[in-house]
Amino acid sequence: MSAKEKGDEAYNIGDYTKAINYYSLAINNAPSNSILLSSRAKSYYKKFDNDENVTPNQWKRVIEDCTSALNLDKSNYDALYYGGLTMFFQLKKEDKGLKMLENAYATSMGNARKFRQYSLPQEIYQSILRARKTIKQAEFEQSIQSSNPLYKKLMVLLEKDYQNQIDAVYSKNVPKEVLDDYTIKITMQRISDIKDLNSVFSNNFNSALLQKHDPPDHLCDPISLNLFHDPVITPSGQSFEKSWLWQHLSANEVDPLTRQKLTKEQCYPNLGLKLCVDEYIEVYGISTDL
Incomplete structure (x- = not known):
């Protein structure tokens, strides 16, 4: 079993320290492997997450690995995702972090054929909503403080x-x-x-x-029930969050509502709906439980 395989095995059972050690060994043998770098970054993130004693310098290990991985492969969505999470929630660089998260979502969906399931794009989608909620809450608290x-x-x-x-x-x-x-x-x-x-x-x-303003139903994905981030529209005129619809279509190529045959190629971005969601968030923030 290779060092990478041992690292993957340790990561899957939650032994992130051992995973980091194995990925480090693999990187020593293949320093230009983007996946190894992002795998170690992901392990660092999982190890540090929810540990209040982790310092900013320790969090920078995640950024360093993500940056190195992206220098080798700009389409490495794991590096974009965990780098964005770290930038936004840990190092408080909200603008850059949110941009990386949005790039991670777009890149992961662009590499959709690699997924058997769409759990990662869905996870990124949830993180984007959480980040936008954090921004609106901070803006609101600042308005209270200043007025x-x-x-x-x-x-x-x-x-x-x-x-x-x-x-x-x-x-x-x-x-x-x-x-x-x-x-x-x-x-x-x-x-x-x-x-x-x-x-x-x-x-x-x-x-x-x-x-506590509940978002109207037409701004929420009918599958996940959360606010849209990347809505696509089907030939029947119904809109769905892209990652959730792609998950459904990967198992059964029919419209979730009409049950008519439906393929990904028949769906198009609903730019007008996305604009409405962005305007809603600007006014009300995000009140869904994430």
Whole structure:
């Protein structure tokens, strides 16, 4: 069994550290293999995900591997996807991250014949919706912060209280490890307090209107029930999210609603509907559960 095969096996059982080691060994023997680089990047991402102690420098390992993989093969959708996830959600480079995610979706659909199932494009589609929801939520919270005098006053009080606590602990003669531990606790409490403050000010009438506004049915894919991202229209006039429809057609080439024979070549992008979805998101954000 080759080092790559051992890496794939370790990845599939969730042993990401072992997968990274095997992929690294394989890369040493084949440094120009784009798939090996993106496989290691994916393993790094899975290992680091949900670990609050991972540093930005560690996350940059994902970006480095993804960048190297894309330099070798611009159509490597795994490199685009995991690079985009890392850029957007971990390194907070939202514009670049979202662009990479959208490129990953388009590229994965362009290589659709390689898939037996369309789970990866569907996963990317969900991540794009999650990213757009994150952007709208940040914009909304920023509008609250900039327009509400009471919010600003409370933020000033929080910052003063935080600084007073830091000054108090530094004024005491305690061991450095105790000092560091207490400083971390104060900082984590500050972050929690700010989140609570944002939540309180978000729970007003305008927020309810913005965040609890259910999208109309015609803007949602009838298969996944989520907002469209890349809608295509069938000869019957019904629109579907592309990745979900392609999944259906890979098993049975009939229209999901009319049951008439349907092929991918008969479907076309619904640009007007996509524009309507983009305008809806601009006004209301994304309220679907992702």
